[in-house]
Amino acid sequence: MRRYTLTGRQDPRLILGNDEDLRPGKGEIAVDLRAASLNYRDLIVSRNVEGVVPLSDGAGVIAGIGEGVEGHAIGDRVVLGFMPHWVEGDITEAKKASSLGGQGMDGVLRERIIVPASGVVRIPEPMSFEAAATLPCAGVTAWAALFERRPVQPGETVLLLGTGGVSIFALQLAKMAGARVIITSSSDEKLARARALGADECINYRQVPDWENEVLRLTDGKGADLAVDVGGPATLNKTLMAVRFGGRISLMGVLTGYDGPINTGLILGKRITLQGIYVGPVSSLRALAKTGIVPQIDHVYPFEEAEAAYEALQGAGHFGKLVIRIGG
Numbered sequence: 001m002r003r004y005t006l007t008g009r010q011d012p013r014l015i016l017g018n019d020e021d022l023r024p025g026k027g028e029i030a031v032d033l034r035a036a037s038l039n040y041r042d043l044i045v046s047r048n049v050e051g052v053v054p055l056s057d058g059a060g061v062i063a064g065i066g067e068g069v070e071g072h073a074i075g076d077r078v079v080l081g082f083m084p085h086w087v088e089g090d091i092t093e094a095k096k097a098s099s100l101g102g103q104g105m106d107g108v109l110r111e112r113i114i115v116p117a118s119g120v121v122r123i124p125e126p127m128s129f130e131a132a133a134t135l136p137c138a139g140v141t142a143w144a145a146l147f148e149r150r151p152v153q154p155g156e157t158v159l160l161l162g163t164g165g166v167s168i169f170a171l172q173l174a175k176m177a178g179a180r181v182i183i184t185s186s187s188d189e190k191l192a193r194a195r196a197l198g199a200d201e202c203i204n205y206r207q208v209p210d211w212e213n214e215v216l217r218l219t220d221g222k223g224a225d226l227a228v229d230v231g232g233p234a235t236l237n238k239t240l241m242a243v244r245f246g247g248r249i250s251l252m253g254v255l256t257g258y259d260g261p262i263n264t265g266l267i268l269g270k271r272i273t274l275q276g277i278y279v280g281p282v283s284s285l286r287a288l289a290k291t292g293i294v295p296q297i298d299h300v301y302p303f304e305e306a307e308a309a310y311e312a313l314q315g316a317g318h319f320g321k322l323v324i325r326i327g328g
């Protein structure tokens with residue numbers, strides 16, 4: 001059974017090797033993976049971690065069932081939760097520690113994995129393995145950003161930044177919920193694709209660096225009801241300007257780093273609810289998979305070309321998701 005591990009360097013990032021015979025223990029299943037998808041997180045992990053099997057998001061077929069497992073059968077098509085131990089309820093440190101494909105926890109860029117049986121969700125027909133493999137991180141994060149605490153309401157305005165994995169899922173889900181979507185991008189071509197998916201208003205943030213003012217103009221000076229901030233320190237103050245009094249921001253992004261001066265006066269003065277997002281539980285993955293969403297896949301790479309998928313992610317030319325096909 002082949003698997004990649006991280007070198008901790010950039011060139012090459014990955015080394016191909018073999019797993020020992022992997023068998024499920026009590027409460028576990030073996031999954032023969034058919035597809036994995038990449039997230040921005042995987043770039044960060046690849047720069048900082050060595051010797052671990054990378055990638056968190058995978059889908060495949062159940063190939064073995066451990067003692068005491070019920071409700072699963074060999075041959076079932078399943079997608080893995082990003083944190084297989086976070087099945088439902090609130091997050092805890094222990095649940096977070098089960099995040100696949102990070103420091104101290106092997107991930108899915110391999111042909112077989114052993115996971116807790118409670119950490120997977122059946123893939124609905126006719127969703128492909130490639131499509132299912134995009135859901136665990138980007139899809140569930142977008143779901144959490146829009147629906148977890150106070151679900152977005154029909155007619156509300158949602159602001160999205162960029163056209164990466166999380167933002168495009170958020171665009172599709174916000175439109176399903178009947179919201180009006182304003183989205184930004186560095187690329188007019190990507191904005192045209194976003195419009196084709198239902199985006200109501202598009203702003204090129206390179207051409208319009210003070211895009212927060214454009215959001216205010218597009219909302220009659222009021223601001224968006226909810227913003228999904230994937231940028232972090234360099235975008236958050238602008239996002240605070242762009243949401244309405246009493247509005248909300250779901251913050252999950254680190255595209256511009258982890259630290260920076262934040263205008264706390266705007267948070268309290270506008271009574272903005274700023275909610276931190278760290279993916280979500282298996283229960284959200286199950287709910288998302290049932291929506292019938294069609295994930296936007298930019299490109300599928302063969303297992304042997306996994307390095308090329310990382311290069312593409314780093315190049316940021318993609319729209320939506322990058323996927324690696326495994327086995328089969």
Ligand SMILES: NC(=O)c1ccc[n+]([C@@H]2O[C@H](COP(=O)([O-])OP(=O)(O)OC[C@H]3O[C@@H](n4cnc5c(N)ncnc54)[C@H](OP(=O)(O)O)[C@@H]3O)[C@@H](O)[C@H]2O)c1
Nearest residue numbers: 040141162163164165166185186230252253254255278279
């Ligand atoms: N906390 C969590 O649970 C969680 C979960 C998932 C993701 N994240 C974070 O969310 C962020 C996005 O993840 P992803 O996987 O969706 O990334 P991705 O697919 O790599 O998307 C990156 C895209 O973001 C846009 N972008 C980059 N810099 C920007 C900026 N300064 N302002 C606005 N847009 C910008 C670009 O879109 P254009 O090319 O259109 O300009 C770029 O293509 C990352 O920081 C990731 O770590 C966090």
